[in-house]
Every structure is written in C-alpha cells, then in structure tokens.
Amino acid sequence: MTHQEFEKRMKKARDAFNRSAPVSGLRGYVDAVRKDIKVIKERDPAARSGAEVLLSYSGLHAMMAYRLSHTLFERGHCLSARLISQGARFATGIEIHPGATIGSGLFIDHGSGVVIGETAEIGDNCTIYQGVTLGGTGKHTGKRHPTLGNNVMVGAGAKVLGPFRVGNNTKIAAGAVVLSEIPDNSTAVGVPAKVVKIGNQRVEDLDQVNISDPVMQEFARLQEQITALEEKLREIENR
Numbered sequence: 001m002t003h004q005e006f007e008k009r010m011k012k013a014r015d016a017f018n019r020s021a022p023v024s025g026l027r028g029y030v031d032a033v034r035k036d037i038k039v040i041k042e043r044d045p046a047a048r049s050g051a052e053v054l055l056s057y058s059g060l061h062a063m064m065a066y067r068l069s070h071t072l073f074e075r076g077h078c079l080s081a082r083l084i085s086q087g088a089r090f091a092t093g094i095e096i097h098p099g100a101t102i103g104s105g106l107f108i109d110h111g112s113g114v115v116i117g118e119t120a121e122i123g124d125n126c127t128i129y130q131g132v133t134l135g136g137t138g139k140h141t142g143k144r145h146p147t148l149g150n151n152v153m154v155g156a157g158a159k160v161l162g163p164f165r166v167g168n169n170t171k172i173a174a175g176a177v178v179l180s181e182i183p184d185n186s187t188a189v190g191v192p193a194k195v196v197k198i199g200n201q202r203v204e205d206l207d208q209v210n211i212s213d214p215v216m217q218e219f220a221r222l223q224e225q226i227t228a229l230e231e232k233l234r235e236i237e238n239r
C-alpha cells in the first residue's frame with residue numbers, strides 16, 4: 001500500500017466513523033473531557049465522583065493528552081504531538097499514538113502498560129484494561145494495527161496484533177493474543193485467541209481439517225448397498 005493510499009484509507013475510516021475528529025477550541029475540549037468523566041462514572045463502580053475521576057484516573061489523563069496530541073497531529077504538528085503523547089506515557093504508563101483514531105466513550109481502566117498504535121482505530125464505548133497492546137506484528141506497512149468495533153472490551157494483558165477488525169460487542173479475554181479477525185458479538189480467549197462464544201452460544205471445537213465429506217459418505221453407503229445386492233443376486237443364481 002502506498003503512502004497516499006494509506007492516507008486516503010485513514011481519512012475514509014475517520015469520515016465513516018465520524019469520530020476522533022480533532023477537538024475544536026477550548027469548549028470542544030472541555031465537553032469531550034466531561035463526556036469521558038461521565039463514561040468512567042457509568043462504567044466503573046469504584047468511581048464515586050467526577051472530581052475523583054478527574055484527579056485520579058490515569059486513563060482519563062491519557063485521553064486528555066490524546067485529544068490534544070491528535071488535534072496537533074491532524075494539523076501537521078507531528079513532533080509536538082509526539083512530545084505530548086510521550087509526556088502522557090511518562091505520567092500515566094499509557095502510550096497512545098497521536099495518529100490513532102479513537103471513538104467516543106473509550107474507558108482505559110487502570111491503564112498502565114497500554115499501547116495503542118498509530119493506525120489503530122477504536123469504535124465507540126470500548127473498554128480497555130491495563131497491559132493491552134493494539135499493535136502490529138511487524139509484517140505490515142501502512143495500516144498495521146487493529147480496528148475495534150463499538151462496545152468492545154479488551155481484557156487485561158491482551159495483545160491484539162495486526163490490521164484486522166474486532167467486531168462490535170466483542171469481548172477479548174484477559175491474556176489473549178488475537179492475531180486474526182474476530183466476528184461481532186463474540187468472546188475470544190487464549191493464545192492464539194479462538195472464538196469460544198458467538199451471541200452467547202458456545203462454539204464447539206470443530207476439526208476444520210479432517211471434516212467429513214457428506215458426498216463421499218453417500219457414495220460409501222451406495223457402494224455397501226450395491227455389494228449387498230450383488231451378493232443376494234449371486235445367491236439367487238447359485239440356487
């Protein structure tokens with residue numbers, strides 16, 4: 001993928017999501033922070049007041065810095081954007097590349113050790129726990145980080161690596177390593193991650209390689225019947 005194609009794709013993704021737009025002015029920034037505080041209070045039973053969230057939630061602080069750095073990045077001030085993002089990493093342990101595309105309502109709980117790569121895209125109302133990486137495998141250029149749909153939960157320590165999509169309303173288990181696309185409404189666990197539930201239904205282990213072939217089974221049944229008929233015919237002839 002050329003650089004131009006990559007930029008075009010990123011712009012299209014941003015337009016389609018209508019999210020992660022650079023905040024406009026102080027008022028826009030304050031509104032965005034207010035919304036982030038509300039989201040944390042709604043989603044974390046331990047959060048007692050807005051003041052507590054504002055003063056003590058490192059996930060919120062990282063998002064506050066990201067909004068600033070992303071706005072600068074979008075306006076071409078890449079170095080200052082990176083400096084802010086690195087400052088935030090130093091203060092919170094959460095590294096969000098200023099180029100990442102993040103929807104509304106992201107809650108980074110506990111936070112420490114979270115890494116969100118440049119071409120990662122995150123939908124609305126997602127939750128990410130400490131130690132999560134939305135990163136690349138090192139094999140791709142251009143878009144190389146994952147896209148999370150809406151209402152995705154990524155458990156503590158999970159690594160989601162590569163330029164694929166994690167579907168809406170999906171849960172990635174703590175400690176999972178996700179290396180390929182995950183469908184909507186599912187739960188993925190393990191290393192490498194496997195989908196164990198879709199829409200609250202358990203997915204039984206399927207042997208995708210040694211799967212039985214129904215056509216061959218039918219041929220085998222017909223062959224048995226022919227053999228039996230041949231034997232009967234021989235018996236009748238021999239009488």
Ligand SMILES: CC(C)(COP(=O)(O)OP(=O)(O)OC[C@H]1O[C@@H](n2cnc3c(N)ncnc32)[C@H](O)[C@@H]1OP(=O)(O)O)[C@@H](O)C(=O)NCCC(=O)NCCS
Pocket residue numbers: 110129154155156157171172173174175176187188189190196197202
């Ligand atoms: C995956 C998770 C979201 C549960 O999702 P769920 O859809 O309710 O799934 P279930 O609990 O029904 O588990 C489905 C299967 O996955 C297994 N499983 C669940 N979490 C797992 C994990 N982290 N690693 C490996 N397997 C896991 C369960 O044992 C179960 O297996 P079984 O069907 O053989 O019994 C939850 O277990 C989890 O990992 N949450 C992360 C929370 C977190 O990071 N908290 C940090 C707070 S500080």
